Amino acid sequence: MMEQYKGADFGELSPHVFAIADVAYREMINEGKNNSILVSGESGAGKTETTKMLMRYLAHLGGRSGVEGRTVEQQVLESNPVLEAFGNAKTVRNNNSSRFGKFVEIQFDKTGRISGAAIRTYLLERSRVCQINTPERNYHCFYFLCAAPPEDTQRYKLADARSFHYLNQSSCIEVEGINDAEEYLATRRAMDIVGINEEEQEAIFRVVAAVLHIGNINFAKGKEVDSSVIQDDNSRFHLNTASELLECDCNNLEKALITREIVTPEEIITRTLDPESALASRDALAKTIYSRLFDWIVEKINVSIGQDPNSKQLIGVLDIYGFESFKINSFEQLCINYTNEKLQQHFNQHVFKMEQEEYTREEINWSYIEFVDNQDVLDLIERWIDCASG
Numbered sequence: 277m278m279e280q281y282k283g284a285d286f287g288e289l290s291p292h293v294f295a296i297a298d299v300a301y302r303e304m305i306n307e308g309k310n311n312s313i314l315v316s317g318e319s320g321a322g323k324t325e326t327t328k329m330l331m332r333y334l335a336h337l338g339g340r341s342g343v344e345g346r347t348v349e350q351q352v353l354e355s356n357p358v359l360e361a362f363g364n365a366k367t368v369r370n371n372n373s374s375r376f377g378k379f380v381e382i383q384f385d386k387t388g389r390i391s392g393a394a395i396r397t398y399l400l401e402r403s404r405v406c407q408i409n410t411p412e413r414n415y416h417c418f419y420f421l422c423a424a425p426p427e428d429t430q431r432y433k434l435a436d437a438r439s440f441h442y443l444n445q446s447s448c449i450e451v452e453g454i455n456d457a458e459e460y461l462a463t464r465r466a467m468d469i470v471g472i473n474e475e476e477q478e479a480i481f482r483v484v485a486a487v488l489h490i491g492n493i494n495f496a497k498g499k500e501v502d503s504s505v506i507q508d509d510n511s512r513f514h515l516n517t518a519s520e521l522l523e524c525d526c527n528n529l530e531k532a533l534i535t536r537e538i539v540t541p542e543e544i545i546t547r548t549l550d551p552e553s554a555l556a557s558r559d560a561l562a563k564t565i566y567s568r569l570f571d572w573i574v575e576k577i578n579v580s581i582g583q584d585p586n587s588k589q590l591i592g593v594l595d596i597y598g599f600e601s602f603k604i605n606s607f608e609q610l611c612i613n614y615t616n617e618k619l620q621q622h623f624n625q626h627v628f629k630m631e632q633e634e635y636t637r638e639e640i641n642w643s644y645i646e647f648v649d650n651q652d653v654l655d656l657i658e659r660w661i662d663c664a665s666g
């Protein structure tokens with residue numbers, strides 16, 4: 277199929293993602309134009325799969341066969357399983373839903389060969405780390421790690437996924453078509469290819485396990501008013517294990533969870549927290565650690581793939597998270613849907629509005645094409661943001 281679309285005139289063959297990638301590549305080569313491809317659609321529509329096909333096609337056109345070692349295109353393609361393990365989860369709509377936005381910039385040299393790449397990610401859904409509902413799951417990597425070979429799970433003091441609060445809030449632990457044990461090994465192999473070494477892999481999974489242990493730390497009321505203590509021996513075990521895995525002092529970790537420091541111009545005031553606030557601070561810590569781990573992995577992949585400082589030509593592929601509407605929508609859905617509306621407006625602007633204005637200007641006889649203009653939706657959200665920010 278790739279061969280058929282290679283160099284074919286746009287529109288000559290049936291519509292296909294390869295046709296879009298082909299025209300982007302040809303224009304870049306022939307006219308020196310950089311191009312970006314926006315892959316949009318609601319959640320589960322097939323954006324991520326389409327993005328992978330676009331990248332495979334670009335690798336087919338600009339790849340360097342016969343090159344020794346790991347090529348840029350191989351690393352870019354192999355970064356998908358790694359990013360999906362840490363940034364994708366089962367949702368109501370999609371068993372492998374991307375919970376972040378991704379912009380992949382593929383750089384080419386003068387001869388049209390791929391010479392570097394950069395991956396930028398946006399807005400990982402942090403709330404999922406601590407809160408999930410049936411029939412959804414948390415991020416895949418947690419289940420992969422719980423299903424790892426015994427020597428690995430023992431090292432991280434892990435047990436069945438059902439024993440962890442961050443996973444057992446949903447009754448969905450296994451997903452049809454996903455073999456967590458095999459995926460764990462596949463993720464490790466993909467990490468090797470993208471240049472994450474054994475020691476770094478250990479550190480990554482230590483942090484993943486630590487997040488699970490943090491989620492099992494519970495609090496009881498302390499003697500003082502509005503204070504709390506570690507609930508029982510079980511919670512203390514998880515606190516100790518989390519601090520071992522994170523290589524931090526156990527007392528400091530405990531203090532960080534049950535107190536809050538308020539910095540004033542004069543002094544730093546330490547206040548104790550009631551059990552409910554301590555739980556909130558536990559969850560905030562888990563979310564922050566996980567999202568920073570994700571950013572670190574992306575950064576690591578980028579360093580390993582490498583950028584071409586001399587590259588003048590590039591093709592960007594944007595895979596955003598799709599539009600979502602649940603029974604209860606949170607701030608995250610507002611951000612996701614606002615982004616989608618904004619991109620839809622960009623599409624409307626270029627495909628309908630500007631094009632038709634040009635027809636009018638040039639007095640071309642054509643029949644007006646109706647489209648749903650979502651400007652009112654954007655006005656509503658943007659004016660609300662303006663008001664909220666004062």
Ligand SMILES: Nc1ncnc2c1ncn2[C@@H]1O[C@H](COP(=O)(O)OP(=O)(O)OP(=O)(O)O)[C@@H](O)[C@H]1O
Pocket residue numbers: 317318319320321322323324325326370371372373374375596597598599
């Ligand atoms: N071209 C395809 N061929 C076969 N199956 C596909 C194809 N595209 C998508 N699918 C199926 O649909 C599922 C959802 O696709 P994908 O993850 O690409 O959706 P998405 O639009 O990126 O969703 P989200 O916004 O939730 O990340 C895939 O896991 C796969 O099972």
